[in-house]
Amino acid sequence: MKPDLSRRQFLAHSAGIAGASLGIGLPAVGAASVAGTPDGAEIRLGWIGLGDRGKHLLEAFLSLQRSLEGAKARVTALCDVNPQRLKRALELVRRPEPSLDKPRGYSNYRALLDDRDVDAVVIATPVHLHAEETITALHASKHVYCEKPLAHTLEACLEVAKAARNAEQARRILQVGLQRRYSPRYRRSIDLVRSGDAGRVLFVRAQWHAAGNSPKDKPWIFQREKSGGMVLEQACHQFDVFNWLLGSTPLRACGFGGTSRFVDEPPGRNTMDHYGAVLEYPLGARVQLSHLSFAIPDRRFSGIYELAFTERMGIDLPNAVAWSESGATRQLLPEGGAGSLNDTQLALRGFLESIATGRAAEAGLEAGLASTKTAILCQRALELGRVVEWKELGSV
Ligand SMILES: NC(=O)c1ccc[n+]([C@@H]2O[C@H](COP(=O)([O-])OP(=O)(O)OC[C@H]3O[C@@H](n4cnc5c(N)ncnc54)[C@H](O)[C@@H]3O)[C@@H](O)[C@H]2O)c1
Structure with a gap:
């Protein structure tokens, strides 16, 4: 490039x-x-x-x-x-x-x-x-x-x-x-929310659907104590986006997950291959995340995105596109505005x-700490099978 x-x-x-x-x-x-x-x-x-x-x-x-x-x-x-x-x-x-x-x-x-x-x-x-x-x-x-x-x-x-x-x-x-954090598209999408034009963020729908197990030449990734599993190792990118968009860390998280498709693949793995989680932020903003490693490689089933539903708009954060209630769409960056890097x-x-x-x-x-703590919050909620409050993590 x-x-x-x-x-x-x-x-x-x-x-x-x-x-x-x-x-x-x-x-x-x-x-x-x-x-x-x-x-x-x-x-x-x-x-x-x-x-x-x-x-x-x-x-x-x-x-x-x-x-x-x-x-x-x-x-x-x-x-x-x-x-x-x-x-x-x-x-x-x-x-x-x-x-x-x-x-x-x-x-x-x-x-x-x-x-x-x-x-x-x-x-x-x-x-x-x-x-x-x-x-x-x-x-x-x-x-x-x-x-x-x-x-x-x-x-x-x-x-x-x-x-x-x-x-x-x-x-x-x-x-x-x-x-x-350095992506012009994410930055422009989040700037739109910060400007107040979109109104309050009410809900975020996000997914990380990968088609296939992690490569087997990374044994550490299948060991929870070395990678933290998919919640910590992968989703911390998206937790960072949620925290950045909502200007806060979550108040609490809950969810369910496990290993359904890649059971004991590779042998001895102790990490999940999927979960669904909900995080609650201040002012009632909620985030729903589904994270799978067994998606079908078709756009309906796979892909990574975060969609924000605000009081006045829908915003596709990674693509920097906003929809108004009338259905009109707006590209948030001019053509070529994202540059070539x-x-x-x-x-x-x-x-x-x-x-x-x-x-x-x-x-x-601060961004690294908040996203990692958010991942740990979510991981605890999944592993304990209950709602875990942010304050249970203590102050770091
Ligand atoms: N930002 C992103 O988009 C992104 C994408 C993929 C991976 N990552 C992160 O990058 C990191 C590495 O992931 P990866 O996929 O490259 O894993 P990998 O297993 O392919 O590479 C890890 C490398 O570290 C080396 N290594 C292990 N112990 C070492 C030591 N003590 N000293 C020096 N080298 C050592 C290994 O030999 C290996 O070459 C992870 O934290 C992962 O979460 C980030």
């Missing part, structure tokens, strides 16, 4: 979007330096975890790097415990020849964190490793982009929150891999921007 915005245009554009949605002025881009380095210094990136998502993030970064005029970021270190994945990633960065980037390879993430040529890390390892790796990286004075969810347990969330709040004082950035590329650009300006990430600690 060839991005069409120059770095300068992007910075102006992203500042405009963020400023519009938050209603705040933003610092002049370029005025700030990478924390702890001279003005305009290059951002040197390390990757920890180079499986499916880590490789995707790396490719997204490399395509940004090639397209950004004068981009001052490069990959200096890569780490994976799997030697083949590490080799594949090293080759990816070293291509096309002659490439100036010659990253060092590591099998131990702590050795990568000791590398003085690394300012920031991208972590894409299994969920149960996120907390330890994020905290260690922040303590090593690195900026961190860590995949969602924030952590695998409430206690681990608390530890990450403590480390991230301390790091904030030293202008270290923590960004969580909730890339919808995908959400992951935009999220990585946001990370580099946050490092350069010292501005907190849109998908920072």
